[in-house]
Amino acid sequence: MKKVVYSALTGALLLASSQVLAQTKLLDIQHRWAEVNYTLTDDAQEDAFESLAKEAQAWVDAEPNNAEAHIWLGIIKSTEAGAVGGLGALGLAKEAKASLEKALDIDPNALSGSAYASLGTLYYKVPGWPFGFGDDDEAEKLLKKALEINPKGIDSNYFYADYLYEQDKYKQALTYAQQALAAEPRPERPLADERRRAEVRALIDKINKKL
Structure with a gap:
């Protein structure tokens, strides 16, 4: 025993x-x-x-x-x-x-669906056929899936806001960018949070110029 x-x-x-x-x-x-x-x-x-x-x-x-x-x-x-x-x-x-x-x-x-967010970002950042695998429709599916898993995350909201900005959907982009800015801080990742918030603010500035 x-x-x-x-x-x-x-x-x-x-x-x-x-x-x-x-x-x-x-x-x-x-x-x-x-x-x-x-x-x-x-x-x-x-x-x-x-x-x-x-x-x-x-x-x-x-x-x-x-x-x-x-x-x-x-x-x-x-x-x-x-x-x-x-x-x-x-x-x-x-x-x-x-x-x-x-x-x-x-x-x-x-990691709260991080693979979906990162893969979705690749799909809208990379050129489409014949040069690359980029696909805006696939990007949106993946980014929405990331938001389903982590609806209040800074990265999931920021990446989707950036995607919407690239699609000229400025009002929707602003909503998600503001949600990204309101995300709870990650104590274990202070530098990443600080710089990501700066990116979110810069995106909000760009969106507001379009509205």
């Missing part, structure tokens, strides 16, 4: 330890992404994104069934694409798409 209890306790401790390690890895990736995306520019930013992508890929390789790892590999690749620009960006965008689709296969609700 003692052996059974000991075995159960050991298993519980190992599970708790692995969960703590996974959470630590997630927070580290999130913090470093924010620093690279918001505080670096030009070659320094591109180099840092490439390094961070390699680390995220190692995380995916170590935990292939971890949806959070695939989501963050996709986010890093997609923002790296924006930093690189040009012909190289499309290849990175396709890699990001594959990572986010894999995350959806594993757990569509992971």
Whole structure:
């Protein structure tokens, strides 16, 4: 009986330890992404994104069934694409798409539906056929799904507001941008929140000029 209890306790401790390690890895990736995306520019930013992508890929390789790892590999690749620009960006965008689709296969609700929001953003940012896979209708479906899962999130509302702005739907865009600005802060992601709110305010300014 003692052996059974000991075995159960050991298993519980190992599970708790692995969960703590996974959470630590997630927070580290999130913090470093924010620093690279918001505080670096030009070659320094591109180099840092490439390094961070390699680390995220190692995380995916170590935990292939971890949806959070695939989501963050996709986010890093997609923002790296924006930093690189040009012909190289499309290849990175396709890699990001594959990572986010894999995350959806594993757990569509992971990180409050972040895979839907990030994939939807890719679909409206990337050029359409014959140059890329961009598709505004698919983008809207994915972004709405992200909002279903996380209706009060800053990112889900911001990305949909930005999409609506690109579609010239300014009144609707303003509604979602204001909801993004009203989102609860994320204490574990202060830099990302600060800079995202600045992006939301800039979007609201652009919307108001159109109204």
